[in-house]
Amino acid sequence: MRLNSVAPRTCRDRSKFCVAPSAAWPALAARAVASSTSRWGWAPAGADVSEPAKAAIAVRAMRRRMVRRAYRSWTSTLCLSLSVGVYGSGSRGYSQTMGSIDQDTLKKLSFRVWSFKMGEVVALMIHLGDRLGLYEALAGGGRNHAAEIATTTNLDERMVHEWLLGQAAAELIERHEDGSFEMSREAALVLASEGELPFACGAFYGGETPEGTDAIVDAFKSGAGFTYGDMGDRSADQLDRMNAAWLERYLPETVLPSLSGLIEKLEDGADVADIGCGGAIAISSLARRFPNSRFVGFDPSEPAIRAGRRRVGDLQNVELHIASGEDLREPQMFDFIMTLDCMHDMAHPDRVASAIKAALRSDGIWLIKDMRCGPNFDDNLNNPMLAMMYGFSVSGCLPSSMSSEGGMALGTLGFPPVVAEQMVNDAGFDSFQIHEFESDPVHYYYEVAH
Template structure:
């Protein structure tokens, strides 16, 4: 066995310290988000630990320890002369502004589910039976909505939908739209607000998510042109001008069966919009920071979810465009193209 190179070992251990710090600080992000500490800092400006504790109804000694850890991570700023802590404008966008396209607190909430559900995933590794979406901790459902919503807010109306041939014109005139795998309905509600003449229905097999989506639609004032129903991707009813799948096709046990159902549910000139996590077709091209996050989520959530269902194809969150093309065309679609992309998503357009 070759002897380790000491310089490389030291560098690798340095990387481990950084990674351990990120993991530990991540728990602090979830805590600060849940207690409203970031929001209070955004509203209150530069604050001592005592001031932040008083503003949030929390315990000063614990708040100071949290602030210190966040400052050590570079997630908040510390002013030594006044012993005060504050958020920079950039940090505010990431941790305290849910409408910001840079908001990331929801991502930490998603990743907390990986730790909470590790035992279930361990069992799935041994049995091969997978872990269904509904079997995960509830923080996954809420965190997923909060993680994806900023990207949808930034891109869906302004760039993704306009990248599809003729879809904006239909939506402005009044179209029938299905949002399949809608979760808490963030994408559905966003489209319904932008196109009040169109009619939207969100489908998801997860009943609690549908209940939350219905409440969200009421709160957003879009109940008049929006409804949510419990149905699977292979059995939802209706005929549509546009069917949308947001970050969910790869989670399905039988995505080819879902593609076939989309095909029969579309009008002859209809469009299927598929939004998926960004990935290249080959592993080596995905060995980067974004791929690192997506492979982790795919290991603990996406692939086990697929394996828990019928067929259990197990595409995973880093399937890539070539595999997705095979899935889509197997359902009967003859036209397929990449319509748009961001560092985190690819947007695919399929036509009958």
């Protein structure tokens, strides 16, 4: 497998990206995932199936085979990228100390480890389904839409819908063509029948700290969400460890050189902002590589900024602020602005986009990194970690994007290209380009300019 980048792909056909105006953003993601088609291609044995129905079943069966093939391809790419990224088997000097690396073994082991992580996240979702009465509501029989389950359980509909999609991705319940969900009798015995021998939910306590799980439960009940700052130092440190290699090395060595003329600007001296900078991993790395440039990090999370200030140390060309992207005040202040894996976490990313439009100089570049996904549930079925993505959303990204009044509630998979392009167009930008890298099958990188 080539580990260098592929050519950037420009979105020329804007007609396929026609979506609702900005006023409709809060409902956009929910409408998108509700418009998908059924995953399964089968009919009950002995059923009287009409010719049109047979054709539809055949199409669904073909789609399922295609998903399986894509699954194998996606898995191979994901495992290798998570294991070695763009550095090959010699990453961090391992080839010198451990001898040659068998890439097939590495891919299989990496996928096995990440499968355990998916199990950890899905285990939390099972605990929430049991604790909040969601399984009990589903076990009532028949098909139910998210709104009906939310009404029955007196929970927030957006949180419930995201949880239901995750359960369908984990194949614990079924999602139908009309966007409704259904629990089988067998699943009801395992997940919703306390006192019966098959019942398993009692074994799941959540995996989170009690305080963390309580915060998620409160988000379901109130629909108010919580911020990454509310999650505390432990969460901030975990996010930094998970993203460090990608921000310290992959970003400057693979992504930034693909952006038009950016490296030369940074070498000469540029003003750079990192919005949602977290623990300042990206800008502290860039500040050391490009000492002539000046870097400013913004993040509303106090624990993240504390960690960032420790990481920055005595670097003279970096400053950090406990603030959001909406707080950008100076016009045409920056040559380069980054929002790395955080637009879907923001309550009001549209406002941040407008603030960036004003703060970016006329020849500046805005880099957005976000999840590689489609707008519909079925578009993402080739992702073998889909259930984990929805678990991440329910336990962090979605509550964050609901943490202030009127938040858009996008969630982990709520910022696909169709949403990203419409949002930057609404903010007044004219240039939108998608960069895809073979060595990162998890993210899209959007290059935006005036």
